[in-house]
Amino acid sequence: MTFTHDVDVALQNAAALVNTAPWLPCGGVGQRERLPDVAALDDFVASWRWTGSRTHGAAELRGVQELRGRLHDVWTMEAEDLVDQVNAWLSEARALPQLVTHDEFGWHLHATAPEAPLWQRMAVEAAMALADVIRAEELDRLRICAAEDCGQVLVDLSRNRSRQFCSVTCGNRLAAAAYRRRQG
Numbered sequence: 001m002t003f004t005h006d007v008d009v010a011l012q013n014a015a016a017l018v019n020t021a022p023w024l025p026c027g028g029v030g031q032r033e034r035l036p037d038v039a040a041l042d043d044f045v046a047s048w049r050w051t052g053s054r055t056h057g058a059a060e061l062r063g064v065q066e067l068r069g070r071l072h073d074v075w076t077m078e079a080e081d082l083v084d085q086v087n088a089w090l091s092e093a094r095a096l097p098q099l100v101t102h103d104e105f106g107w108h109l110h111a112t113a114p115e116a117p118l119w120q121r122m123a124v125e126a127a128m129a130l131a132d133v134i135r136a137e138e139l140d141r142l143r144i145c146a147a148e149d150c151g152q153v154l155v156d157l158s159r160n161r162s163r164q165f166c167s168v169t170c171g172n173r174l175a176a177a178a179y180r181r182r183q184g
Contacts, residue, residue, distance in 0.1 A: 002136065002141070002157065003129070003136070003138075003157070004108070004132075005105075005108075006105065006109065006129075007128075007132045008157055009048075010125045010126060010128065010129035011126075011129045011130075011133070011142075011155040012155055012157075013048045013122075013126075014071050014074070014125075014129070014130075014155075015153050015155050016048065017044070017064070017067070017068050017071060017122065018071050018072045018152075019034075019152045019153060019166065020033075020034035020044065021033075021034075021068055021069070022034075024152050025149065025151050026145070026147075026150045026151070026167075026170065027147070035061065035064065035068075038056055038057065038058065038060070041061050042056065045118070049103065050118065050121070050122075051102060051103075051114065052112075052113075052114035052116070052118070052121055053114055053115045054118060055117075055118075060117065060119070063118065063119030063120075066119070067122055070085070070123070071123075071126060073085070074142065075142050075144055075153045076144075079134060079139055082130065082134060082139070085127075086127045086130050086134065089123040089124055089126070090111070090127050090128075092120070093111070093112050093116065093120050093123065093124045095111035095112060095124050095127070096111060097109045097110070097128070110125075111125075111127075111128055112124045140156075140161070141157065141161070142156075143155075143156055143163070143164070145165050145166035145167075146164035146165055146170075146174075147166075150165075150166060152166035152167070152170075154166045
């Protein structure tokens with residue numbers, strides 16, 4: 001394992017949030033908005049087990065949707081620019097890391113109050129994880145799917161740094177196309 005469990009989860013969560021964007025095609029097909037309303041955001045938050053207060057309103061949804069675009073940029077940033085972005089998120093939130101434990105997660109860091117806006121907690125969680133990525137000089141683990149017709153992002157947490165595709169579907173689709181070319 002390259003990172004601690006909470007960092008792995010935060011990085012995967014950030015990638016999953018980015019991949020809800022309607023502007024990221026997968027398989028050559030444009031994607032629909034996967035966070036179109038508060039109910040979809042509620043499902044996303046529940047599936048990733050976010051804690052803390054929620055307003056369940058349109059402003060909260062817009063904040064998360066706007067964060068998603070800023071997170072998307074992370075996957076193409078140079079280290080210096082990423083450092084600036086991480087520091088900006090931490091500064092904007094006046095982040096103050098604290099050890100906490102809840103559910104079955106054991107001790108880990110939270111750097112915002114549970115009452116902070118959801119988008120801000122998400123940004124700081126990503127920033128804290130990205131700080132570890134930067135410090136470990138592991139930016140190459142933040143990737144865009146290798147399928148030419150896909151714009152989804154991924155985090156390669158494999159030991160041998162071999163993950164290339166956002167999903168098994170993209171990998172299988174490209175393998176099938178390569179097979180057809182060889183047979184043809």
